[in-house]
Amino acid sequence: MEASIIAITILWSFLYIYSMLGSLDFGAGFWGMIYGKKNNTGASLIANRFLSPTWEVTNVFLVLFVVALYSFFPFAASMLGVLFLLPIGLGLVLLTIRTTFMVFSHSVKRYGRLLQVISGITGILIPALLVSILPVTLGGFITMENGHHELLYGKLLTSFTTYAHILFGICTQFFLSALFLADYASVSKDPSAAQLYRKHAIVAGPVTIVVAVLTLFTLEPEASWFLTNVENHLYGFGMSLLLFLFGYAALFLKNRDGQRGLFRYAVVFVVLQYGFAIYAYGSSHLPYMVYPHLTIEEAFTNPSMFYALLIATIIGMAILVPAFYLFWKLFLKDRRYLEQ
Amino acid sequence: MYARVLFGSSLGFHIIYATLGVGLPLMIILSEFMHIITKDRHYAIMARRITKGFAILIAVSIASGTIVGVLLSLLWPGFMEMVGQIIALPFLIEIFAFLIEAVFMSIYLYAADRLSPAMRLGSIILVAIGAVGSAILITDAHAWMNTPDGFRIVNGEVVDVDPLDAFFNPSFFATALHVTVSAYMTAAFVMASVAAFKLLKRNITKEERSYHMKGLKISLVLGLLMSLATAANGHETAQMLHEYMPRKLAAAEGLFETQSYAPLAIGGFTDEESESVKFAIEIPGALSFLAGDRFDTEVLGLNEFPKDEWPPLFVHTLFNVMVGIGTLLLLYSAFLVIWKFVLKKEFKPWMFAGLTAGGPLAIIAIEAGWCFSCIGRQPWTITDVMRTTEAATDSDYVGLLFFLFAGLYIALLFITSFVMRYYFKRNPVMKDLQLEG
Numbered sequence: 001m002e003a004s005i006i007a008i009t010i011l012w013s014f015l016y017i018y019s020m021l022g023s024l025d026f027g028a029g030f031w032g033m034i035y036g037k038k039n040n041t042g043a044s045l046i047a048n049r050f051l052s053p054t055w056e057v058t059n060v061f062l063v064l065f066v067v068a069l070y071s072f073f074p075f076a077a078s079m080l081g082v083l084f085l086l087p088i089g090l091g092l093v094l095l096t097i098r099t100t101f102m103v104f105s106h107s108v109k110r111y112g113r114l115l116q117v118i119s120g121i122t123g124i125l126i127p128a129l130l131v132s133i134l135p136v137t138l139g140g141f142i143t144m145e146n147g148h149h150e151l152l153y154g155k156l157l158t159s160f161t162t163y164a165h166i167l168f169g170i171c172t173q174f175f176l177s178a179l180f181l182a183d184y185a186s187v188s189k190d191p192s193a194a195q196l197y198r199k200h201a202i203v204a205g206p207v208t209i210v211v212a213v214l215t216l217f218t219l220e221p222e223a224s225w226f227l228t229n230v231e232n233h234l235y236g237f238g239m240s241l242l243l244f245l246f247g248y249a250a251l252f253l254k255n256r257d258g259q260r261g262l263f264r265y266a267v268v269f270v271v272l273q274y275g276f277a278i279y280a281y282g283s284s285h286l287p288y289m290v291y292p293h294l295t296i297e298e299a300f301t302n303p304s305m306f307y308a309l310l311i312a313t314i315i316g317m318a319i320l321v322p323a324f325y326l327f328w329k330l331f332l333k334d335r336r337y338l339e340q
Numbered sequence: 341m342y343a344r345v346l347f348g349s350s351l352g353f354h355i356i357y358a359t360l361g362v363g364l365p366l367m368i369i370l371s372e373f374m375h376i377i378t379k380d381r382h383y384a385i386m387a388r389r390i391t392k393g394f395a396i397l398i399a400v401s402i403a404s405g406t407i408v409g410v411l412l413s414l415l416w417p418g419f420m421e422m423v424g425q426i427i428a429l430p431f432l433i434e435i436f437a438f439l440i441e442a443v444f445m446s447i448y449l450y451a452a453d454r455l456s457p458a459m460r461l462g463s464i465i466l467v468a469i470g471a472v473g474s475a476i477l478i479t480d481a482h483a484w485m486n487t488p489d490g491f492r493i494v495n496g497e498v499v500d501v502d503p504l505d506a507f508f509n510p511s512f513f514a515t516a517l518h519v520t521v522s523a524y525m526t527a528a529f530v531m532a533s534v535a536a537f538k539l540l541k542r543n544i545t546k547e548e549r550s551y552h553m554k555g556l557k558i559s560l561v562l563g564l565l566m567s568l569a570t571a572a573n574g575h576e577t578a579q580m581l582h583e584y585m586p587r588k589l590a591a592a593e594g595l596f597e598t599q600s601y602a603p604l605a606i607g608g609f610t611d612e613e614s615e616s617v618k619f620a621i622e623i624p625g626a627l628s629f630l631a632g633d634r635f636d637t638e639v640l641g642l643n644e645f646p647k648d649e650w651p652p653l654f655v656h657t658l659f660n661v662m663v664g665i666g667t668l669l670l671l672y673s674a675f676l677v678i679w680k681f682v683l684k685k686e687f688k689p690w691m692f693a694g695l696t697a698g699g700p701l702a703i704i705a706i707e708a709g710w711c712f713s714c715i716g717r718q719p720w721t722i723t724d725v726m727r728t729t730e731a732a733t734d735s736d737y738v739g740l741l742f743f744l745f746a747g748l749y750i751a752l753l754f755i756t757s758f759v760m761r762y763y764f765k766r767n768p769v770m771k772d773l774q775l776e777g
């Protein structure tokens with residue numbers, strides 16, 4: 001494999017991890033807000049119990065993605081900096097508000113509810129902003145003016161495909177988090193919360209798939225190159241759909257306690273579903289980073305830096321795997337934590 | 341222009357929380373450790389209370405750190421292009437250090453009751469290692485900007501990149517050590533400030549007094565040790581400047597003419613017209629000694645350099661503030677330690693009053709130090725390689741973002757202090773002391 005392909009694969013992997021974790025994180029914040037009104041419903045406890053120890057780790061993956069992007073592809077810096085300063089800058093303001101308010105809401109009980117609502121709402125706006133970057137990279141929203149790249153904000157804000165992407169992001173977030181929290185609740189022996197989240201997942205699942213397919217039809221004419229590539233990677237998207245059907249079916253099978261929903265299987269299938277979808281999307285995106293202005297080859301760093309980074313990534317991940325395992329054991333498995 | 345102000349203020353904001361984020365884990369470790377040795381439950385309570393404050397601060401630290409991390413990429417595309425090619429390694433490793441810190445922070449915070457004491461201590465030690473590691477790694481990137489190494493530029497292109505040479509650039513060790521010990525020093529004085537403030541109150545019980553006294557003693561001793569280390573290593577840092585960044589040293593001291601037996605100017609304002617530092621106290625030969633350990637060391641003056649490469653001359657004041665505060669805190673904590681532990685006398689109220697200023701002063705020194713280091717490098721972003729103007733973005737939206745972020749920072753400063761006060765008012769030490777009494 002070419003070095004730049006390895007690098008972009010690492011990058012897509014980080015993006016994959018972040019989009020999974022981020023969906024859970026933002027989604028759990030949303031459910032925590034919805035069910036937090038009546039103080040002690042199991043559903044909000046479950047959401048918060050998941051959120052408390054994990055948001056920090058999730059946030060680091062966002063930074064990891066950004067740093068890896070600029071490290072492996074430094075020549076993308078000037079274009080990305082000019083194009084995305086405003087949307088990402090706004091996203092950062094919201095992210096800061098969300099993070100700090102979420103943590104503060106545990107310390108100041110009297111204003112806890114207000115802080116929780118604000119962090120819940122910003123938790124929907126942030127993914128919307130982040131996802132709106134995707135259509136830009138597919139083409140049609142950038143002009144060149146006297147040597148400068150400019151993002152056409154007007155066109156972006158009035159374009160149908162932007163909103164389709166945003167809708168897709170939000171649906172994904174609801175679907176993944178509801179599904180995961182159903183599993184989490186069921187492991188925590190709270191069947192009523194599990195069934196509640198299961199219902200949300202049953203609605204959100206098919207909606208997400210439909211929105212995803214429709215989004216493809218809303219793409220700008222400039223992005224037709226991408227559709228051609230998608231046709232070449234249909235097997236990846238097909239696998240993804242198949243895995244979705246498996247996962248969705250698992251929601252209707254009875255588990256050991258006689259309740260409907262084999263949640264663990266459902267979660268695994270759906271995570272794999274997104275894996276296939278993201279890598280298929282990523283391969284269809286090649287060779288461009290930002291169509292038609294920048295290819296990954298043009299943005300790629302020099303070989304000696306690439307190998308140094310590769311080794312650092314491998315060592316770093318190797319050190320972290322046991323740490324993540326411990327984390328998993330303590331917060332996602334330990335009965336004493338889950339059933340308190 | 342706005343890009344510089346936006347980035348400078350973001351860092352200035354982040355650094356307050358980040359420095360405490362590096363320093364406080366050490367205080368927690370010390371308390372946990374004292375608890376294991378003395379079995380005195382006061383120390384366990386202390387560890388828990390510092391942890392609670394730490395958890396609030398770290399949220400802001402992470403959020404603001406995410407901002408600087410991403411803004412750095414967006415505001416300085418020219419710079420990032422260089423960074424990515426030459427000094428990406430510490431940036432990437434840093435994130436792994438963050439991950440270690442984040443994972444074990446959650447474990448320490450939310451699983452404390454399910455861990456054995458040894459594992460608890462182990463996880464907070466890993467938090468501390470992750471925090472120091474990230475500070476050292478980001479400092480490495482900063483050190484490389486000051487003393488770039490590990491590449492050549494041919495026809496405007498970067499060639500012969502050696503990531504390890506860049507990583508271990510000439511100023512790395514001195515700077516990394518300086519940042520670490522000054523962060524520990526700051527955390528110690530902040531703790532001492534809090535304890536001294538509580539001890540000033542009249543109506544506290546005997547038990548509270550004894551609790552705060554223990555906190556005061558630990559942080560005072562640590563503060564003294566760390567300010568000694570900071571001063572000693574600051575001396576080394578100044579020698580590093582002398583060797584690799586003479587222009588910055590000259591600006592720091594307002595030295596215009598190259599000379600041996602160069603004087604150290606304390607206070608005053610550098611005046612460009614008369615080429616001197618006005619209203620300053622001059623110590624003959626001291627600058628030469630600082631730079632090379634000998635009074636006859638020759639120190640380069642500003643006139644050796646083209647005028648358009650001079651940093652702003654007010655960096656002299658920033659340098660004075662940092663060194664002044666460092667010296668002051670060193671002397672004051674040494675005095676208090678001798679008073680208490682050698683002369684074995686009781687503290688007097690005015691001593692506490694003096695000490696309450698220690699924490700804020702240390703934070704001011706940190707800010708002054710960073711501003712000195714970054715502004716003293718001007719007009720270069722990467723010394724002698726890239727000018728600040730070449731590094732900046734040309735996006736039109738920087739001004740708008742600046743006002744947004746400035747508002748956010750000010751709001752957060754208030755909200756964090758409100759949350760801290762609210763929490764610790766609701767949960768006074770008395771409550772913790774009685775709970776298990």
Ligand code: HDD
Pocket residue numbers: 479486511515516518519522523525526570571573574575577578581588662663665666667702703705706707708709710711712713714716
């Ligand atoms: C509590 C904070 C604190 C204190 C008391 C001191 N410093 Fe410091 N200093 C820092 C906190 C700091 C810092 C904020 O951490 C800096 C900014 C950039 C850096 O690498 O460290 C720094 C930078 C810095 C630099 C510039 C390095 C560069 O530009 O690369 C020099 C020459 C010194 N220091 C020297 C000293 C001396 C001689 C001190 C005498 C006591 C001293 N510092 C006390």
Ligand code: HEM
Pocket residue numbers: 056059060063351354355358359361362398401402403404405406407408409410412438439441442471474475478479519
């Ligand atoms: C010497 C100055 C600095 C120190 C001591 C420092 C230290 C810290 C600490 C202790 C944290 C909290 C880490 C955690 O708990 O995860 C943090 C967060 C962060 N810092 Fe800084 N930092 C400094 C400057 C910078 C600069 C200049 C940048 C940007 C280039 C930066 C980028 C970040 C990022 C991205 C985070 C958030 C990581 C996360 O999501 O957890 N820091 N920093």
Ligand code: HEM
Pocket residue numbers: 344345347348349351352355416419478479481482485707710711714715717718720721722728731
């Ligand atoms: C954390 C404490 C820091 C503070 C308070 C600080 C402060 C500042 C200020 C005030 C400026 C504007 C200088 C001017 O335009 O005159 C600046 C510039 C800059 N600093 Fe720092 N800085 C800090 C740490 C760092 C670190 C650790 C890095 C490197 C990773 C860094 C990288 C930069 C860059 C890239 C610029 C913009 C280019 C330039 O003006 O040279 N800073 N900083």
